[in-house]
Amino acid sequence: MAELKILHMYPSMLDLYGDSGNVEILRYRCRMRGIDTTVVKHELGDRDTDLSGVDIIYLGGGADYEQQLLADDLLGMTDKIKAAYKDGVYFLMICGGYQLMGQYYKDSNGKKIPGLGLFDYHTTASTNKRERCIGNIVIETQLGDKRYKVIGFENHGGQTTNVKTPFGRVLAGNGNEFGSSSEGYSEENVTATYLHGPLLSKNPRLADKIIAYCMTRKTGKEYVPAPINDKLETECRKVLLERLLKKK
Ligand code: GLN
Numbered sequence: 751m752a753e754l755k756i757l758h759m760y761p762s763m764l765d766l767y768g769d770s771g772n773v774e775i776l777r778y779r780c781r782m783r784g785i786d787t788t789v790v791k792h793e794l795g796d797r798d799t800d801l802s803g804v805d806i807i808y809l810g811g812g813a814d815y816e817q818q819l820l821a822d823d824l825l826g827m828t829d830k831i832k833a834a835y836k837d838g839v840y841f842l843m844i845c846g847g848y849q850l851m852g853q854y855y856k857d858s859n860g861k862k863i864p865g866l867g868l869f870d871y872h873t874t875a876s877t878n879k880r881e882r883c884i885g886n887i888v889i890e891t892q893l894g895d896k897r898y899k900v901i902g903f904e905n906h907g908g909q910t911t912n913v914k915t916p917f918g919r920v921l922a923g924n925g926n927e928f929g930s931s932s933e934g935y936s937e938e939n940v941t942a943t944y945l946h947g948p949l950l951s952k953n954p955r956l957a958d959k960i961i962a963y964c965m966t967r968k969t970g971k972e973y974v975p976a977p978i979n980d981k982l983e984t985e986c987r988k989v990l991l992e993r994l995l996k997k998k
Contacts, residue, residue, distance in 0.1 A: 753786040754805045754964050759847070760812070760820055761791050767903060769810030769844050771948030772957075776806065779957050782978045785965065794823050801830045805964040806840045809847025811946055814857040814875075814907075817846050821863045824850055828866055835868055840964055841940045844949060848935065848942035849873045849908050858907050869942075870914060871935055875907035882907045887923025887945060888994050889933045893959050901952045901990050902945025910935075910944075917943050922994050939963065952990070954983050 758773050777787045792799040801807075812820075835841065841851070849855040852865045853872040858879045865872070876882075884905045891900055900918055909927040916926065917934025925933035925944065934943035941956070943949065950957040958975045965973035 755803050756789045756806045757804045759792045759809045763816045764810035764812040766811040767946035768948050772950045775950035801834050809843045811845030843942040845944050871912045873908040873910040883924035888921045889918030891918035902947040904944040
């Protein structure tokens with residue numbers, strides 16, 4: 751039986767707004783297609799986390815405090831993570847995790863937390879702690895040959911700039927900066943976004959895109975996930991999109 755291996759980094763620290771649910775959704779949607787999944791966890795202080803055979807690396811969101819606590823530990827993983835990225839492993843990162851894979855995150859006290867430097871973008875928070883991008887957000891992204899509206903919830907002080915290839919175009923909400931037109935960062939094997947939700951429960955086609963990428967990479971044959979019953983998800987999305995995109 752086919753199997754995908756997910757590396758869940760800092761699950762007990764980076765789990766804002768149910769972000770760990772993204773791993774559950776990936777596992778559920780794999781299970782519905784007869785794909786087994788194993789989850790390897792990397793927590794602060796783990797020294798021997800084995801990345802061999804990993805298909806997906808996942809980081810959720812976390813507040814400045816958690817980001818500061820784990821920054822050194824993450825830097826200690828630089829070589830392994832860069833090798834996985836070069837190898838084509840899929841990276842899914844939410845908010846705090848997104849910020850930490852860039853050059854740096856400068857928090858609202860002006861303290862600079864070094865990022866792993868996998869990508870060129872960097873993030874600076876307003877020194878006014880009340881200035882945060884908070885609320886529901888809808889963006890539009892390209893998934894294969896189709897446009898797809900991605901729904902989520904953002905809550906970040908960090909303003910991310912120098913983003914060369916954003917994840918999507920903002921239809922409602924803020925995105926990478928206050929009032930920004932772009933949101934997140936993306937590459938063929940990377941989705942980095944400010945969208946909590948959990949992201950994949952509200953946007954099942956994004957989960958399937960990740961599964962398709964990983965299975966195709968693993969088997970060397972184009973993998974198209976079989977449709978599953980998404981009636982409830984489709985209904986929820988319809989209601990949310992109507993509400994969030996309603997013209998004021
Ligand atoms: N600490 C970061 C910020 O406020 C990330 C917060 C988050 O992950 N929601 O910008």
